[in-house]
Amino acid sequence: MGILLKWSAITQQEVIQLIELVNISKAYRSGSVSVEAIRNINLTVNKGEIFGIIGHSGAGKSTLLRCVNLLERPTTGSVKVGGAELTTLSPGQLQNQRRRIGMIFQHFNLLSLATVRENIAFPLRLAKLGKKEINHRVDELLQLVGLTDHADKYPSQLSGGQKQRVGIARALANNPDVLLCDEATSALDPQTTNSILALLVDINQKLGITILLITHEMHVIRSICDRVAVIDQGEVVEMGEVLKVFLKPEHAVTLDFVSQVADSFDPRELVGVRKGKLVRLNYVGDLTYEPILYNAVKATSIQFTILQGIVSRMKGTPYGQLVIELIGSGSEVDKVIAVLRGEGLDVGELT
Ligand SMILES: Nc1ncnc2c1ncn2[C@@H]1O[C@H](COP(=O)(O)OP(=O)(O)OP(=O)(O)O)[C@@H](O)[C@H]1O
Structure with missing residues (x-):
């Protein structure tokens, strides 16, 4: 398993x-x-x-x-x-x-x-x-x-x-x-x-x-x-x-x-520069390799851009951390974030 x-x-x-x-x-x-x-x-x-x-x-x-x-x-x-x-x-x-x-x-x-x-x-x-x-x-x-x-x-x-x-x-x-x-x-x-x-x-x-x-x-x-x-x-x-x-x-x-x-670039530098909502996603285990982000946005008109990211393994456990910008209406952004959280991702809202 x-x-x-x-x-x-x-x-x-x-x-x-x-x-x-x-x-x-x-x-x-x-x-x-x-x-x-x-x-x-x-x-x-x-x-x-x-x-x-x-x-x-x-x-x-x-x-x-x-x-x-x-x-x-x-x-x-x-x-x-x-x-x-x-x-x-x-x-x-x-x-x-x-x-x-x-x-x-x-x-x-x-x-x-x-x-x-x-x-x-x-x-x-x-x-x-x-x-x-x-x-x-x-x-x-x-x-x-x-x-x-x-x-x-x-x-x-x-x-x-x-x-x-x-x-x-x-x-x-x-x-x-x-x-x-x-x-x-x-x-x-x-x-x-x-x-x-x-x-x-x-x-x-x-x-x-x-x-x-x-x-x-x-x-x-x-x-x-x-x-x-x-x-x-x-x-x-x-x-x-x-x-x-x-x-x-x-x-x-x-x-x-x-x-x-890790990457020494701090994505918080982009707050105020990018217009969309900036979020940091952390995920661990098999979730790392699932198309969770795609699934979360596909039924919406949200677009996303990856601003920073790492996908790797630590002591054999896969993990990922992405900073993404979600571009779209506030209610749809909230919906995407709720779906991501529902899938078990840790979602930190940077803006
Ligand atoms: N035998 C000693 N007599 C007096 N002060 C000591 C003694 N050993 C350590 N200290 C002091 O205690 C503090 C902690 O030292 P310690 O060697 O435990 O740190 P460290 O994190 O292992 O440092 P390093 O990575 O440089 O070895 C330092 O301020 C050090 O000067």
Whole structure:
């Protein structure tokens, strides 16, 4: 059965909250000065999803991500992963819980004097697995990330993308439930970025690992995330399903990020220039490929012009956004708009 999504009802599945951050704040002290890096953040990440946090430099992304495994301890607030409250655990208990949370980094953080195989084996040694078991697991991981032929190389002999694959394999060594990604593709060129993003999607889908990533690139969010939180000056300013946030950004910072990947021409510039009624149509799922616009106008004398448009797919879901001008009598324009809404399109009236 094809996807048939109404704008108002994008996928509703059974939801298990794997990461729950409640009222997280973190203040750093330097001398007598206190910097509040994040403030009162409430955020949940559901099991199986890829959740992205986007923000400009200094917004608090790294601090927030590092609070999830308590690499940074929040000043106030609760951090639950898989139901366990991490802030109250003893050091030993925390170490055990951290095995369920893998992490990868922008600059890979590999051991430069160790081979690929040894880097990947490192967390397995810490977990005190036997030699045979470690070798077997490392072979599996090498295959998963496509580095079987590079097992005996040192990090300096690898490309950036290959280094990040080692980082991913190492992060997955102990079969975590969650993978935290700290700007994992920021040091990579666009093609390598895409191959690493494809690997993350593969891991998410095949292994069911929940992914929480931070980035300053909307391309990353649009390519692989299910939901996104936009963070600015330490606070979450917008959050929701990527398609919705992408098609209808509300906060100025979100608009800024969306314009990284969308047409930067703002059709509101045409208000007052064009004489007809300007409307923005958003549609998702199979509706994207239906002749809805034609059907809506065919019984009327309305003419329409497309002023701006995109029809694409996001994580396999088709979507479209058109800005059109409807030319004709007011009552017929209203009728067309009502028909479009009746078909499930989101219709925003710009004039
Ligand atoms: N260890 C620290 N001591 C003092 N201030 C810090 C520390 N770490 C971060 N900050 C401050 O907290 C704020 C948020 O920093 P953070 O690194 O979390 O932002 P970010 O969004 O990840 O930025 P970037 O994308 O540049 O890495 C900044 O003002 C930063 O200067």
